[in-house]
Amino acid sequence: MPDVCSPRLLIETLAVGDELLRGETLDSNASYLQAALLRAGLRVARGAIVPDDEDTLASELSRAADRANVVVVSGGLGPTVDDRTAAAAARAFGRTLVCDEASLERMRGLFASRGYPFTPNNEKPAWVPNGARVIENPVGSAPAFVLDTGRAQLYFLPGVPREYRVLADRVVVPEIAALREGVVARALVLHTIGTTESRVDQLLRGVDFGDVRLSTRVDGPETNVILVAEGSTAGAAEDALARAATHAREALGPLVYGEGDATLASTLGEALAARGVTIAVAESCTGGLVSAAITDVPGASRYFSCGVVAYANDAKTAMCDVPPELIKNHGAVSEAVVRALARGIRARCGTDVGVGVTGIAGPTGATDDKPVGLVHFAAIAGVREVHRRVVFPPGRERVRKFAARVALAVALESLRSGDEPSERPHERAGDLARAARMGPPEPSGETP
């Protein structure tokens, strides 16, 4: 991915907590902030994880403040003896700890309203370094705070992800973005499925995006396109972004399935709900992951009727009415059987749309002409049937996960192809297979 970000501000993250060093918890806060900053056109230069140790933390804080313009610290703001971040910050920057009366009152009220006793140690989160700007925590008790050392701004946020994320979105990211004087950044992610990253890149290459920076990112069988626009005002940045997004959508056509927070499952759900139709799924190698993805969306009961995980051949016949001779003649992993699964589950459940998936997740089950990773997909909506055959790279977990996403894309295609003429279906099928073969992004090019 080309560098899309301005290097003007040096931003670091510091996560505090023994549990982040014992293999128990991944530091998802830093990753969340990185992604949010990237959407604002900003990049994190460095991240560190340190234990709940006041000495270590104080020296990390002063070093980070020497290096960076902004340091975002998470964790260690709670009431227990393990929570030492405020004390370490006070020591690192030569401050005393003072009690923020407003926070104390707020915490007392919060505890009273929940019927918890307010013991003396609960006062601790209200004690912040002298001169700190306190930020009220709308979803928890411990307040966040900001220290300005003259050279660096240090944000101290709670480590609880729910609290961290709300404060990052509402306070930290907007404030950091505002530090770049006179520049407002806006970003948008377009989600594509059905081709490779290099094909997306190629399709976008001839387009004039002006000053809007563009990058791509592989996410399983999908490729995301990230657009970052900057302007002197929010309006200017938003206008530039909207123009760029329109051009990108024109160039990519039906490869784009959604933008922003959309997922394949939420997009499929919206498409079903908008048409007032229902869906049923018959899956084999994906083992329940297609149904699980569809029902992961709140309110899925409006359109999802039933899923069958027809693992055994008998179950394909008993539960989805696949004729046994079809399995005998073509094998369970075949176009004939996947079409029968989609038709059978639709008829059984009386839904408008039926989806079928059958394949070989591995490690065993391959034959001479059917490799591990071979998966057939079918979706039937109205009179329209879509069939796809993809060979995924081996790896049971990856085959199952990728296939579940491709199944959603095929279901979406069957719905949308009813709305508009299908565009080069053969080329798209080939692209899909190529995209699938690409596999997920690997952190580096260390394998040939």
Add this chain to the structure above:
Amino acid sequence: MPDVCSPRLLIETLAVGDELLRGETLDSNASYLQAALLRAGLRVARGAIVPDDEDTLASELSRAADRANVVVVSGGLGPTVDDRTAAAAARAFGRTLVCDEASLERMRGLFASRGYPFTPNNEKPAWVPNGARVIENPVGSAPAFVLDTGRAQLYFLPGVPREYRVLADRVVVPEIAALREGVVARALVLHTIGTTESRVDQLLRGVDFGDVRLSTRVDGPETNVILVAEGSTAGAAEDALARAATHAREALGPLVYGEGDATLASTLGEALAARGVTIAVAESCTGGLVSAAITDVPGASRYFSCGVVAYANDAKTAMCDVPPELIKNHGAVSEAVVRALARGIRARCGTDVGVGVTGIAGPTGATDDKPVGLVHFAAIAGVREVHRRVVFPPGRERVRKFAARVALAVALESLRSGDEPSERPHERAGDLARAARMGPPEPSGETP
């Protein structure tokens, strides 16, 4: 969790890669190593993530080598221009880069066997700092290497998780463990489900574990017990560990479902396979996650026949033969319906074991007497039926994930209760409900 680890060795991790600073990829390698070291009685003192920048990396490396005894570096060993770790290491420790001929030959052979052209840039991973000990990479092309600065040992591993993990397990963890002269550590994890962490703690409190250190860790609805034994020889450590494990199993009784790498799904799979029986699942609020968990285990087709995600009430009747009047009289989320689901799916699929799950994942669907988070479970094996009712804390994703695991535990219980007399089933049901209400571990006590 009390500190279980000896602080004698100071170990740090350093992950290299721009993608780890853009919110795209979480550094799962460091977390993997942390957990593996913890099992060997060792702890990581600090972790950092740095970009693919030679200057930054060189200064990070020399600072880490000044502070720590062991530094484990991941990423940046590949053939592209972004891969700068070896060059940075050479600069940091005043070495030149030299070509390791054995690695070069191995890579040429690997490329030839896969039919890839060996272009000049592919030589790059064979160039390592002078004096480095090269470690062959059994699952990739780029070799790993170790630098000894006199004060610190620095391990340089590929960032690709599959390669990192193999090298961590086979080389890094055993070598680090051996650095503690005269002390051999062995560790074991016991997995429990069916009660709270505090109850597990209470049950273990009266037991004499000698010098074996013990800690607990909450993992969703499960509580893990970690035992770490040290001795002057491997045999002594293993003997002490085995004695402690026996005592812990005696104290915890049927709460322990497995140890080591066992999961609920693998344990259930083994129990089914050992008895030569088959299983079918009818689930509602879990939306396919129970079937997905069972089929996540390679070879699940030996015992898993079919799953139905009976989301709509009509589907419960049409696919699992739940009498409509049962749903009308008791509601879809009820003991009567969950028992009917388990019996119905077993009869339909002709399996030995049937499992039913129905509940309210939220955010909507609650009634006056049925809150969000209420889930009923049933499992039927032979003539034995188990029913459980649990109210999970709200949160759609958590309810679905926790309920899927509890369903596996209930299925396992139905099988095992055929083998031995059931132990205080009422108490265990209460414990299970309490454990479920506990929710997942939060990183710190920052909310009341």
